[in-house]
Amino acid sequence: MKKFLVLLIPIIMITSCGKQDNPFFGEYDTPFGIPPFEKIKNEHFVPAFEKAMEEHNAEIERIIKNDSAPTFQNTIEAFEYSGGMLTKVSNVFYNYDSSKTDDEIAAIAQEMGPKLSSHYDEILLNEKLFERIKSVYEQMEQINLSSEQKRLLSEMYKRFVRNGALLSEESRTRLKEINQRLSSLTIQFGQNILKDVNSYRLIIENEADLAGLTKAVIDNAAERAANEGNAGKWAFTLHNPSVMPFLHSADNRELRKQMQQAFINRGNNNNDSDNKKIIGEIVNLRLERSKILGYNTFADFVLEDRMAGDVTTVMDFLKQMWTPALAIAKAEAYDLQALIKKEGHDFELAQWDWRYYSEKLRKERYDLDEEEIRQYFELNTVKDGIFMVTNKLWGLKYEERNDLPKYHKDVQVYEVLDADNTHLGILFMDFHPRDSKIGGAWMNSYRKQHVDQNGKFVSPIITVVCNFTPPSGDTPSLLTYDEMTTFFHEFGHALHGLLSDCRYLSLSGTSVPRDFVELPSQVMENWANEPEILKSFALHYQTGEQMPDELIEKIKNAGHFNTGFSNVEFIASAFLDMEYHMISEYFNEAELENVASIINKRTIEKYGLIPEIAFRHGSTHFSHIFAGGYSAGYYSYLWSGLLDADVYEAFREAGNLFDQETAARLRNTILERGGTKDAMEMYIDFRGRKPIVEPLLKQRGLL
Ligand SMILES: [Zn+2]
Known part of the structure; x- marks a missing residue:
């Protein structure tokens, strides 16, 4: 017993001194290892980042100073597992920076940004570290490695080389x-x-020049003018919400020309x-x-590292x-x-x-009436639609959990279960705008799936953050058609994180090339746009009636x-x-x-x-x-479209949009695989061939 006491003392000291009770300094003592949000305070971030970088450097030092010859375990895995604390702090901080921000968080981001980038630069330019990695890389074919281990090694080597290590x-x-x-x-x-x-303003003084514009756009322009000392006039800017309605609707051709020319000449004014x-x-x-x-x-340099190749x-x-x-x-x-x-x-x-x-x-x-369409897309109905689609495809189940930590009171927390009821991960959903959230919609993780150093499977904690139309008065949150498909889109990214079944964190989930990462998200939009499926979840929020066929048809045609x-x-x-x-x-x-x-x-x-x-x-x-x-990557948006349309076509070819064999194959070859394999190889595993353009042309009405 005494032997154990000696060991226990330092541990007790650490915990009782508490390091100012910084939650990042110890293990999270929470269900599923969810970050203990209620204990995390802004002042914890900087000390945690600093400690984490120190630890990371010490870990790197240990790899370099290792007297034994470099091996996969003592170098490649050791490097892969290094920086654990830094990942842990960053996971929370960068989520806060976008969805729970304030002046302090913004200031910390400013402060830490350059420090972190030089921290990682130092590592990538560390010659001794690279020498060891290179030495293992050169033995790759002689040592017994799984394909995922080979991928880890070659990706790591490539990352250093592409940064100039050779x-x-x-x-x-x-x-x-x-x-x-x-x-x-x-x-x-x-x-x-x-x-x-x-610096650009189109100031309109004559009311007749506003002809064609909607009242909301005019009011907005009047308010802007008044705020800027031009009361009684109307001011338009080159920001999208101002310039686009103007180009779409202003009857005055000369003014449209002025606005359009100013818009396309941003950065080209010889000033x-x-x-x-x-x-x-x-x-x-x-x-x-x-x-x-x-x-x-x-x-050539950029594309070598992309799926397109x-x-x-x-x-x-x-x-x-x-x-x-x-x-x-x-x-x-x-x-x-x-x-x-x-x-x-x-x-x-x-x-x-x-x-x-x-x-x-x-x-x-x-003549689509956006207001009429929204009546069928109440947020919860759409959410149920997504749950239904993913349940039919992969048997996934979602249990709302009100007993788990969350970073904001408005966040919904779900436990995601596989078809056989095993735990897959935790999903946060954070739907509406607030001051502490930036614009847009995205998926991120608080913890990526991986297998830790001790061989323990670590499940993912994923978040979907949106800025959807909030409820107002008696009206619940009614989504526009765009918001509805955005929800499906982000949910596809979330699945990429949740279904991930990889060993190494740096290869898991969404760690894939830029021209591949939108595949899981965009493919989900296809189910949302499918008339027969749309019909099953687009229910009027007051009457519960299905969306009428003519409206669905009209939406479909208008899309092209x-x-x-x-x-x-x-x-x-x-x-x-x-x-x-x-x-x-x-x-x-x-x-x-x-x-x-x-x-x-x-x-x-x-x-x-x-x-x-x-x-x-x-x-x-x-x-x-x-x-x-x-x-050399703007094509990626279109390339993802190529992939999603061709993947969805596989379901059509199977004769069933919920074909179980095709769904299982999509999961096994792509959704679970993260970046553990070359993207084109994964794609061929799923499709049996490289992507072809026809489904995309059809999807976009170009055929
Ligand atoms: Zn996306």
Whole structure:
């Protein structure tokens, strides 16, 4: 007994001193290991982050200082399991940062952001650590590893190599310089757009110029003008909620032109927020970075790590969509021109006319009443619909648990059970806007599924966060059609997390390439859009009646309206992105400022973009590729569509949208697998072949 006492003392000391009772310092003593939200205070984060980084560094040191030769266990697994505390703190903090934020959380995020990024940089550039990883990597075929272990090892090795681990000291130094410069240029790019947006106002003084706009849009513009010292006038901005209704509905053609031109010229005004020169520099630096790492172009570097795999695959796919989309867009342009003529005008359809006249045509042909549709999408009815669909597909069951910790009182907590009643995970659902939540809808995890160091299966804790129309007065939360499909979409991401059955955390759940991650989410939208399924859960919130067939039919047809335009403006931007990143020669100093116009012109001419349609995102405000993570990756949105439509087609081919064999295969080959296998291989495991474009063309009305 005494022997044990000696061991116990330090443990007691730690717990009784309590480290200021910071819940991140010990094990969570809660059901399912849910974070003890009621005990977590903002002041716990910084000390926990600091301690966690220290621990992580110590763990890395231990790996490096290990006297034994590098092995899979003492190096690869040891590195995989390192940083556990950091993951634990980050999981809570970054969820708070988006769904339970306040000034303190925002300030901590500002403070910790650079510290964390340099913490991870140090690790990725740690030569001794890389030497050990490389040594195990080189023995990969000789040692006995499972396929998942091989994947862990090769992904880990690749991550270091793609960050420059194999380069000479000199090249690595240059790489660091490039990274720093790129990081400040991309931030500048985003800020410039914001400056242009914020400084622009269309001020309307004459009430007649408001003709065509709805009362809500007009009131909003009046309020803005009044707030900005222009009482009695109307102010419009380049933010989407202001500019889009204007382009859709304002009768005054000259003002539509002004707004549209200002909108597409964000970042292109030859002022101090002009982005043209920045684009030239970014494109050159990305090329240089890729060449240092041994690639011919930036696109080659990026795509090697994606499901699509290479430039040819991406370009072939985009062209397969482009050709029919462009043909349909031309036919749409013809219809719009006819409408213009019918109204007694003789001008030619221009970019600032398309949204306006297509809106008129849409109203004439479909006239959907959003308010009528929402009556059938009460939040709880939709939730039951999702539960029903996933139950029929995989036998999943959902038990509401009011006894478990949650981070906000409005959050709903469910225990998700498998068909045989085994526990799969915990699901939080957080539906409505509040001040502490950012906009949009997303899925995230408080804990990703994995098997821990001791071989214990750790189940996932997943959250779905939305900003759906809240209930008001006696009216419950009634979702728009978009919100309804968004719910299905996010639930698909949640399933990817919940059904995950992987060994290593870094490969589990949604840890997959960017052009693959939207597959589980987008595929769920197909069930939502399916008339026979829609009918089973779209019940009127007052009468309980099913949505009428004519309304469902109308929604379906309206979905394909203007599809030529929306696909063309989107694919054109995907081409633009690729053209910037397929270059293999540097632009010279004199050309730098003209790179944007060179590439714009090249893209328009090469693919035959018609002048009536502008790029969805033009060069000088294309923040996805110049300020975000979608460079040589804007195609990903379409690629996910390719996958989801083709996966859903497998259910149609089986003759049953709930075909059990197909559902089980989808689960076994994709939903459970995380990133434990090459994405294309997983896809082929499910489909028996690579994805084909026809189902997507059909889904989008392009066939
Ligand atoms: Zn998504």
